[in-house]
Amino acid sequence: MAATTPPGTRGHARPSPRRPLGAVPTGVLVLGAIYTLFPVSWVVVAATKSKAELFSTSTFAPGTGLLSNLADLFAYREGVFWLWLLNTVLYAGGGAVLSTAVSTISGYALAKYAFPGRNLIFNMLIGGILVPSVVLAIPQYLLFSKAGLADTYWSVLLPQILHPYSVYLARIYSQAAIPDSLLEAGRLDGAGEWRLFRQVALPMLTPGMVTIFLFQFVAIWNNFLLPFIMLGDDHKFPLTVGLYTLLAAGANQPSLYNLIITGTMLSLIPLIALFLTMQRHWRTDLSGGAVKR
């Protein structure tokens, strides 16, 4: 490609598939990567600093306190960190699985069945995407209180199961990935609708479901306001709310910066691990699309 890069020598005889700006998109992406990784790297470095080093050594100089920070964090209130981590896994894992199931079924139904009110429902969903979930947290709390469900695991799980954007994604994906003719063929062969969904549609929807799952998992993992409002019992807290109690320790208590930063770093690890393991499903997505066309 090096021969085609000097522009002007060949005029514009043929539009080349490779633009002369070849390096620019890569550069922008690299900049974006630095921009997003910079805070993460700060967290990793800061987690290694001891109390004395945290505010006195230069920002990116690694410290010597990682092990003592970890020991302090795990000893804090008899290891409540692990409980919070477990809760977070439950909220994020359970919530994401349930949400993916609900979204996939509804998205598939909206895409593949014509029934009265379909467009109305879909338009309402699109409207729902525009309402930030933060706005709903307090009304949801009042509703859950009425139902006697506030301060329970359900109060954090249930509101996150229905996620309009995921339903929207599932519908778009179903429309694109499952040819109507395939379903017709199945029906002619005598398959029931449930069986069609399970054996024909689901395998083709897997990449889309993985996307929805990851979206929801990350969203719930990072969610702060909903559990903060819903939960009173600190043994049901997820990591976000739990670590916040270390930060806002009250006016007359010092914030436990070391423990917060170390806890934040540890809470990143499951997310990174999840993305690395789930990546191969996205690769299936690309190749699967290629085969079908």
Added chain:
Amino acid sequence: MRVNRLAVTAVAILTAALSTACAGGTDEPSAQSASQSAAPAGPVKLTYWTWVPNMDKIVSVWNQAHPDIQVTVSKQAGGDDAAAKFLTAAKAGNPPDLVQAEYQMLPSFVAADAVADLKAETEQVKGEFGEGVWSLVTLGTDAVYAVPQDSGPMMLYYRRDLFEKYGIEVPKTWDEYAEAARTVRKKDPKVFLGTFSSKDPGWFAGLSQQAGAQWWSISGDAWKVAVNDEATKKVAAYWGGLVKEGVIDDMPYFTPEWNKALNDGTLLTWPSAVWGPGVLSSNAPKAKGKWAVAPLPQWNAGENYSGFWGGSSTAVAATSPNKAAAAKFATWLNTDPQALELLIKEGAIYPAAAKGAALMTEAPDYFSNQPDFWQRAAAIGATARGFTFGPNVNVTYNAYRDAFDKAVAAKSDFTAAVQAMQDTTIADMRKSGFSLAQ
């Protein structure tokens, strides 16, 4: 119709309390608690929202001694968010039985009918507390809305070693403080004597209290708001002048840059409260043994006043079905010698109860160079004067942050920022339907 909600609440709760006291609990709201105390079916279970460290350990001592009243601690995030969360929970009808209430937030709880009057239950322990602290939980009414837990009389923390190095005396008046600030700048332009924090309204309120401010007061059934009184304007003008002159820094407290300045010795003083050692030892561990305390500088030579920054109380939710048991726990926690000792040792707080001071014998580790730390603190605490907080302190405090942020950035007149606080406070109280005496 604008009715003072606080006064109405006070009267309503008082009459309710009186009628139950006379009639032996026959009116409907107290029927549950009456039946509960008549036929104790299993232990009473109470929940307690607090952010005092190690409170679960302190409570387990109570639980062991009182099998009939079992308290469960739920550690919350502290500060303004905690108050908002409690108010939301109270509104939704499922608040905890007991809640940690900062003094400045208590009036908003009272205005929302969220906390119970504990007058009868606290009659016996009233004498355990100083008058200044007690007025913070009565709000100047006949009711008692909480049991005081800790208090934060203010004093001056200073770097003794660096004061010697720069040849400065510990300032006795604010004029001397200003002079010392100029001296320090001349000797080392990298170093500041102190900093004005536009993010800590509680700090500013404490300094105003020292100067004699009375931001709120209740006259009859109306509130009087005087955030812009002469005392407050004097404090604001003083700090505004120093910031404008450039002899005092303007970085907020509790920020990374402030921590750094504490650590590397470029900040020499911190007018703070009695809980300062915890913050200093955590945020500036390297400077251990180098800080010392003195009374706050005074406005007039020969005076001896301080203010309060921080401090909180234990309140009982108005809708709790077990108010009597909750009040019993709250009074134990904050007046029993064993509980006070635990609060000091495990919770690292400075108890509001008078006999707490006698229990504080050993100086904090960080201040091992000043063995009489607590004696000094107690002497300073006796000179602290507070004021009644209003029902919308959070609005006033946010107005402080907004107005002083701008004033600091523009190095403009600080008294105008005080006026902005006053106007915002009044506008909000009008909107909420409080009657105002002007």
